[in-house]
Amino acid sequence: MSAVEVADVTKVFETKAGRAASTVRALDAVSLTVAEGEFVALIGPSGCGKSTLMRLIADLDEPSAGEVRVFGMPARQARLERAYGIAFQQSGLLPWRTVRANVELPLQLHGASAADRRARADELIELVGLAEFADRHPDQLSGGMQQRVAIARALAEHPRLLLMDEPFGALDEMTRERLQGELLRIRAETGAAVVFVTHSIPEAVFLADRVVVMSPRPGRITDVVTVERAPVASAADDAVRETEAFFRSVTSVREALHGREGAAPRGAEAR
Numbered sequence: 001m002s003a004v005e006v007a008d009v010t011k012v013f014e015t016k017a018g019r020a021a022s023t024v025r026a027l028d029a030v031s032l033t034v035a036e037g038e039f040v041a042l043i044g045p046s047g048c049g050k051s052t053l054m055r056l057i058a059d060l061d062e063p064s065a066g067e068v069r070v071f072g073m074p075a076r077q078a079r080l081e082r083a084y085g086i087a088f089q090q091s092g093l094l095p096w097r098t099v100r101a102n103v104e105l106p107l108q109l110h111g112a113s114a115a116d117r118r119a120r121a122d123e124l125i126e127l128v129g130l131a132e133f134a135d136r137h138p139d140q141l142s143g144g145m146q147q148r149v150a151i152a153r154a155l156a157e158h159p160r161l162l163l164m165d166e167p168f169g170a171l172d173e174m175t176r177e178r179l180q181g182e183l184l185r186i187r188a189e190t191g192a193a194v195v196f197v198t199h200s201i202p203e204a205v206f207l208a209d210r211v212v213v214m215s216p217r218p219g220r221i222t223d224v225v226t227v228e229r230a231p232v233a234s235a236a237d238d239a240v241r242e243t244e245a246f247f248r249s250v251t252s253v254r255e256a257l258h259g260r261e262g263a264a265p266r267g268a269e270a271r
């Protein structure tokens with residue numbers, strides 16, 4: 001079974017400017033399959049529909065045509081069964097709650113006992129390296145630490161899928177690279193599939209098994225680059241970033257994104 005199956009999905013938004021109504025075709029016949037445990041990065045120019053696609057997978061909006069399935073279920077059912085965790089660019093933490101209380105929130109909303117909540121939250125806070133900060137409030141943490149809390153919260157209910165929309169977009173480069181390594185380590189521990197939106201080619205290549213390249217609006221999938229892995233000890237190792245294999249994959253994604261003279265798009269299938 002696949003983690004995510006997007007089949008021939010089109011999304012058209014109706015917009016109103018004054019009295020005139022118009023439509024925006026954000027996604028056009030997009031098909032994408034993400035296997036269980038697979039890490040897929042979505043990359044493409046601003047406005048090409050990456051966030052729209054994520055919102056459709058998360059059932060925060062509905063496709064105009066086509067179908068989204070998550071672990072074989074309709075997107076609505078997957079949301080109700082809490083089959084995935086979400087971390088978006090703004091960490092979305094509640095400022096009046098401590099780190100621990102933020103991580104506990106989804107468990108509390110879904111009726112876990114106080115003792116279970118606390119045990120799970122402490123385990124996750126440890127996993128993201130914030131044990132000393134469990135009783136702090138978000139405004140006492142750096143941006144990178146806040147994102148780690150958001151990731152811990154997304155993992156609270158043992159999701160087999162993480163949906164991440166530019167979660168590291170607002171961070172400085174060093175923090176960002178450190179969190180990328182941490183995300184890979186966490187993913188190796190949890191075995192979760194990840195769909196990850198980014199504007200950064202090196203970030204996509206470092207993290208993903210496959211990089212899905214989208215075209216300017218209306219968003220279509222124009223290329224899928226399978227990342228070449230260098231034979232290093234661990235995928236999360238920073239040394240990966242200096243390997244020939246890494247550079248080759250970066251070049252492949254860059255060419256797919258910016259187009260090669262005379263190269264025709266390879267079609268819309270992701271697999």
Ligand SMILES: Nc1ncnc2c1ncn2[C@@H]1O[C@H](COP(=O)(O)OP(=O)(O)OP(=O)(O)O)[C@@H](O)[C@H]1O
Pocket residue numbers: 013014015024025026044045046047048049050051052053217
């Ligand atoms: N609720 C909405 N109503 C009308 N148009 C929308 C709505 N949401 C998105 N759009 C339009 O759909 C297109 C795709 O937007 P989306 O946010 O998915 O792009 P994106 O690839 O995530 O962009 P960015 O990289 O800049 O975050 C844009 O033209 C946007 O203006």
